[in-house]
Amino acid sequence: MCTLCPRHCVVEEGKRGYCEVRENRGGIYYSLVYGNPCAVHIDPIEKKPFFHILPSSSVFSLATAGCNFDCKFCQNWEISQARPEETFNYELPPEEVIKMAKEFHCSSIASTYVEPMIFYEYMYDIGRLAYKEDILNVCHSNGYINSKPLRALCKYLDAACIDLKAFSEKFYREVTEGSLSPVLETLKILREEGIHTEIVNLVIPTKNDNLKMMK
Numbered sequence: 001m002c003t004l005c006p007r008h009c010v011v012e013e014g015k016r017g018y019c020e021v022r023e024n025r026g027g028i029y030y031s032l033v034y035g036n037p038c039a040v041h042i043d044p045i046e047k048k049p050f051f052h053i054l055p056s057s058s059v060f061s062l063a064t065a066g067c068n069f070d071c072k073f074c075q076n077w078e079i080s081q082a083r084p085e086e087t088f089n090y091e092l093p094p095e096e097v098i099k100m101a102k103e104f105h106c107s108s109i110a111s112t113y114v115e116p117m118i119f120y121e122y123m124y125d126i127g128r129l130a131y132k133e134d135i136l137n138v139c140h141s142n143g144y145i146n147s148k149p150l151r152a153l154c155k156y157l158d159a160a161c162i163d164l165k166a167f168s169e170k171f172y173r174e175v176t177e178g179s180l181s182p183v184l185e186t187l188k189i190l191r192e193e194g195i196h197t198e199i200v201n202l203v204i205p206t207k208n209d210n211l212k213m214m215k
């Protein structure tokens with residue numbers, strides 16, 4: 001069983017979990033995307049969106065293929081719902097990511113665009129190296145991760161931007177194929193661990209714009 005996220009996938013030998021980027025090889029779920037991002041950009045930090053850290057700075061942003069949600073409104077579906085062999089991927093080990101972030105004067109590195117927890121090991125190693133170079137390691141996440149790996153990641157995580165897509169299990173089930181309670185648990189853990197956290201609530205008219213629910 002893969003214990004990284006609340007899906008707890010159990011698949012046959014040689015098969016992949018829901019996210020399509022972790023494969024069962026002899027009972028161990030291996031990442032198929034380590035060091036191989038399909039999206040690499042330099043963005044303003046406000047695009048992540050972070051509004052309360054490093055204002056007006058540049059952030060080295062990356063993503064691999066795959067996601068543990070299937071949001072019907074995803075704007076990055078071409079990579080989030082793709083298998084790694086369906087995207088054009090760069091060869092960019094963590095050391096190279098740090099080198100490029102420095103070269104382009106980025107004060108932070110963001111794992112973003114898809115759900116970054118599915119490339120956990122890559123994000124973790126980038127954070128470990130960034131820590132030594134005084135570069136912030138940040139992420140934009142759906143918060144759908146189990147508590148043990150999340151707490152371990154917090155050691156090398158400076159800030160998290162978490163999507164709280166709705167305050168409704170029904171919405172999560174029907175529109176994202178995920179669930180709300182693990183996301184709320186993630187928010188609690190980030191607070192406990194003292195990680196700077198900002199919340200995004202993307203409003204989709206008629207789906208999650210009930211004012212009472214938002215309040």
Ligand code: SF4
Nearest residue numbers: 002005008009017019
């Ligand atoms: S990370 Fe991927 S393989 Fe692991 S439980 Fe989540 S969806 Fe399944």
